[in-house]
Amino acid sequence: MNEFELIAKLTHSLPTNKSVVVGAGDDCAVLDLGVADKLFLFKTDAVVEGVHFTKDTPPEKIGRKALARCLSDIAAMAGTPQHAVVTLGLPRDFDAAFVEKIYAGLAEVAHGHGVAIVGGETTTNPVILLNLALLGFAPRGKCVLRSGAEVGDAIFVTGELGGSLAGRHLDFEPRLAEARWLAEHFPPHAMIDLSDGLAGDLKHILAASKVGAELLTRSIPVSRAAKLAGKAGDTAKPALLAALTDGEDFELLFTVAAKDAVALLDAWKAKFPGTRLTCIGKITSGPGLALRDGRGVMPFTGAGYVHFATS
Amino acid sequence: MNEFELIAKLTHSLPTNKSVVVGAGDDCAVLDLGVADKLFLFKTDAVVEGVHFTKDTPPEKIGRKALARCLSDIAAMAGTPQHAVVTLGLPRDFDAAFVEKIYAGLAEVAHGHGVAIVGGETTTNPVILLNLALLGFAPRGKCVLRSGAEVGDAIFVTGELGGSLAGRHLDFEPRLAEARWLAEHFPPHAMIDLSDGLAGDLKHILAASKVGAELLTRSIPVSRAAKLAGKAGDTAKPALLAALTDGEDFELLFTVAAKDAVALLDAWKAKFPGTRLTCIGKITSGPGLALRDGRGVMPFTGAGYVHFATS
Numbered sequence: 001m002n003e004f005e006l007i008a009k010l011t012h013s014l015p016t017n018k019s020v021v022v023g024a025g026d027d028c029a030v031l032d033l034g035v036a037d038k039l040f041l042f043k044t045d046a047v048v049e050g051v052h053f054t055k056d057t058p059p060e061k062i063g064r065k066a067l068a069r070c071l072s073d074i075a076a077m078a079g080t081p082q083h084a085v086v087t088l089g090l091p092r093d094f095d096a097a098f099v100e101k102i103y104a105g106l107a108e109v110a111h112g113h114g115v116a117i118v119g120g121e122t123t124t125n126p127v128i129l130l131n132l133a134l135l136g137f138a139p140r141g142k143c144v145l146r147s148g149a150e151v152g153d154a155i156f157v158t159g160e161l162g163g164s165l166a167g168r169h170l171d172f173e174p175r176l177a178e179a180r181w182l183a184e185h186f187p188p189h190a191m192i193d194l195s196d197g198l199a200g201d202l203k204h205i206l207a208a209s210k211v212g213a214e215l216l217t218r219s220i221p222v223s224r225a226a227k228l229a230g231k232a233g234d235t236a237k238p239a240l241l242a243a244l245t246d247g248e249d250f251e252l253l254f255t256v257a258a259k260d261a262v263a264l265l266d267a268w269k270a271k272f273p274g275t276r277l278t279c280i281g282k283i284t285s286g287p288g289l290a291l292r293d294g295r296g297v298m299p300f301t302g303a304g305y306v307h308f309a310t311s
Numbered sequence: 312m313n314e315f316e317l318i319a320k321l322t323h324s325l326p327t328n329k330s331v332v333v334g335a336g337d338d339c340a341v342l343d344l345g346v347a348d349k350l351f352l353f354k355t356d357a358v359v360e361g362v363h364f365t366k367d368t369p370p371e372k373i374g375r376k377a378l379a380r381c382l383s384d385i386a387a388m389a390g391t392p393q394h395a396v397v398t399l400g401l402p403r404d405f406d407a408a409f410v411e412k413i414y415a416g417l418a419e420v421a422h423g424h425g426v427a428i429v430g431g432e433t434t435t436n437p438v439i440l441l442n443l444a445l446l447g448f449a450p451r452g453k454c455v456l457r458s459g460a461e462v463g464d465a466i467f468v469t470g471e472l473g474g475s476l477a478g479r480h481l482d483f484e485p486r487l488a489e490a491r492w493l494a495e496h497f498p499p500h501a502m503i504d505l506s507d508g509l510a511g512d513l514k515h516i517l518a519a520s521k522v523g524a525e526l527l528t529r530s531i532p533v534s535r536a537a538k539l540a541g542k543a544g545d546t547a548k549p550a551l552l553a554a555l556t557d558g559e560d561f562e563l564l565f566t567v568a569a570k571d572a573v574a575l576l577d578a579w580k581a582k583f584p585g586t587r588l589t590c591i592g593k594i595t596s597g598p599g600l601a602l603r604d605g606r607g608v609m610p611f612t613g614a615g616y617v618h619f620a621t622s
Contacts, residue, residue: 003433006407010399010414014428015421019393022429029429031394031446035345044355044396044430044444051435082330083342085355087442088321096317103321110326117325118333118340121355122314124362126437131398133355133444135342 025208026146027076027192028136039143041079041136045070046087049127053170059098061170063105066130069195071113071174072250074136076193078144078183081115081136081176089125102130113176142183144254149190149209153255153283156264159276161198161249162242163225169248178272179252186264188254197245199300201253203289212286215300217293220244221278245302255283336519337457338387338503339447350454352390352447356381357398360438364481370409372481374416377441380506382424382485383561385447387504389455389494391487392426392447400436413441424487453494455565460501460520464566464594467575470587472509472560473553474536480559489583490563497575499565508556510611512564514600523597526611528604531555532589556613566594 011024021039022030028041047053047066067084074081086106090099103120110117115134158175175193182188190205198220206213222243230239237245256264261279268277284290289300322335332350333341339352358364358377378395385392397417401410414431421428426445469486486504493499501516509531517524533554541550548556567575572590579588595601600611 006410007431007433009407010411010433011428011431013418014414014431015418015426016429017393017425017427020427020429023427024430029394029396031429033344033346033351033448034349038345040344042394042396042429042444042446044398044442045432046398046400046434046442048400048434048436082328083340083353085340085353085444087355087357089357089359089436089440096320099317100321103325107324107326114328115326116328116331116334117322118327118331118342118353119335119355120318120322120325121357122318122321123357123359125359125400125440129400129436129440131355131357131442133353133396135353135446137344 022145027073028079030077030143037140038137039140041074041077041138043070043073044131044133045073046129046131048129057170059101060105062128062130063102064109065170066132067106067109068172068174069250070132070134071109071176072193072195074134075174075176075179075252076191077138078142078179078191079136079138080180081113081134083135084110084115084117085119085133086117087121087123087131089123089129091126091128092124142187144183144188144191146190146192146205146208149205149211149255149283151211151283151285152258153189154258154261154279155213155215155253155255155281155283156277156279157198157221157251157253159249159251160221160223161194161226161251162239162246163223163229164246164248166225166229168225172250174250175252178275181271182254185267186256186260188256191252191254194249194251194253195247197247198249198253199244199289199302205253205255206286206289212284212288212290213281214284214290214292214297215281217291219278219280221276241302244300258282333456338384339390341388341454348451349448350451352385352388352449354381354384355442355444356384357440357442359440368481370412371416373439373441374413375420376481377443378417378420379483379485380561381443381445382420382487383504383506385445386485386487386490386563387502388449389453389490389502390447390449391491392424392445394446395421395426395428396430396444397428398432398434398442400434400440402437402439403435453498455494455499455502457501457503457516457519460516460522460566460594462522462594462596463569464500465569465572465590466524466526466564466566466592466594467588467590468509468532468562468564470560470562471532471534472505472537472562473550473557474534474540475557475559477536477540479536483561485561486563489586492582493565496578497567497571499567502563502565505560505562505564506558508558509560509564510555510600510613516564516566517597517600523595523599523601524592525595525601525603525608526592528602530589530591532587552613555611569593
């Protein structure tokens with residue numbers, strides 16, 4: 001059983017109540033707390049030493065990444081983050097100065113996005129673990145789910161993909177402003193942030209929306225890091241496969257009506273000249289994800305990054 | 312540096328925003344999300360194998376305890392819990408059936424208290440770790456903080472204290488109904504739930520309220536488990552010390568105006584006949600915590616349970 005199968009099984013029949021608009025299964029939960037013009041977004045996520053960072057990772061970057069990952073999930077719903085609570089797991093022999101630097105990295109990102117850190121717990125854990133829970137909001141009617149993709153939609157992705165492990169996974173900027181602008185001007189039918197890899201995360205949209213997709217391989221924006229890694233030797237992953245399957249890009253993947261695609265690209269260039277936006281394919285009736293290249297169309301079966309798997 | 316000193320240092324100057332009514336430092340954060348008659352409560356907390364439970368703990372009880380601990384913090388503010396998100400850390404060789412039982416324990420407690428579980432993440436961790444983040448609310452004006460204790464107040468505690476490790480720490484019922492009834496009928500000036508031990512947690516109230524306290528040792532309700540443990544041998548902790556310093560009682564400790572003490576005790580007996588409520592002392596101008604016994608009054612310097620300490 002892999003990570004996704006386990007989560008699906010665990011979250012299949014969880015207790016709910018009438019204030020839950022969207023429960024487990026999207027980037028954030030969506031809650032109706034009784035505010036006329038807003039819905040609230042609720043998300044939790046952890047980074048763990050040896051999994052999401054190493055013993056050599058500068059502590060500020062650990063704090064930075066932990067919060068930025070959660071912010072990216074708020075972005076995926078076109079939301080605005082507001083409050084965070086922190087759980088920090090520490091080995092018994094922790095170094096207080098190191099821990100203060102983790103918090104400094106956290107605080108810097110929080111400050112930059114207007115997020116209040118309103119609680120901090122510590123506990124003993126064999127390795128450093130930093131869990132964030134984040135509360136945010138979206139204007140009622142502007143929140144974007146994974147489940148709204150429609151056959152014929154154009155599929156877009158921000159930035160360049162693959163090779164994040166070379167450094168970007170510690171330094172990425174969550175696409176909060178971009179997502180809010182999209183929701184305002186070109187409301188996406190479906191959106192997700194790329195944490196498990198383009199192919200894996202697109203499949204989450206396809207499953208939630210009950211559609212398929214066809215990507216044009218030559219249009220997929222491959223990062224320089226993925227290209228460099230692809231030249232590193234015989235055991236290296238080809239750059240295109242890296243762009244399709246490497247995790248932790250933290251870019252936005254979304255679909256809009258095909259008729260709006262050109263206007264979106266023009267408006268985006270004027271608004272976010274420093275950030276690439278690429279149309280990489282279209283939503284089909286499916287099933288599944290297919291790749292089109294010079295030789296034709298073939299189903300893509302490789303998975304994205306999966307955190308663990310059992311037999 | 313111990314746990315409390317570290318948390319105090321880390322949470323000293325965290326980013327905030329104008330919707331934060333109470334930030335880090337109370338049982339929960341208190342947020343004003345723009346609902347006329349409610350304030351919202353936000354809390355996170357983790358249980359870790361080898362710290363809060365053992366390899367032998369039945370998985371349902373791990374799930375139960377993780378959520379019940381957070382619910383106890385909502386109770387300490389006289390709140391109502393509403394939504395939870397879960398992070399589950401698992402060793403790479405985890406057993407899916409064991410994990411499902413953890414979730415079953417979680418779901419049972421959630422269901423019993425009307426809590427929706429709206430998100431579930433998993434990650435790899437060397438040992439089992441279960442983090443909960445909880446969102447709740449309290450009627451505006453009814454939320455009870457640690458900081459309101461006044462000189463002359465009577466100090467009350469629910470239940471019986473000490474020896475929780477013998478079993479109660481896995482089976483306690485968070486005092487949500489009791490706390491809400493108190494807020495409605497005998498609004499406490501200050502309240503906290505007992506997680507670090509009576510003496511340690513009372514000191515949190517004293518520090519937040521800038522007062523002192525005097526406890527009458529013979530009035531402290533010592534649990535049967537603490538008495539039994541106290542007879543276990545020369546190395547055992549005396550039962551009274553256990554009641555003062557053992558962690559994880561998850562009872563309510565609160566102060567009310569002395570004039571209301573007798574009426575409260577009478578009304579409590581009628582409302583909660585199965586749960587002991589004891590007046591254990593009074594708030595003084597301080598400083599610090601003192602114990603009064605047959606021989607006189609002396610300062611109490613022993614600490615409650617502290618999760619870890621560094622040199």
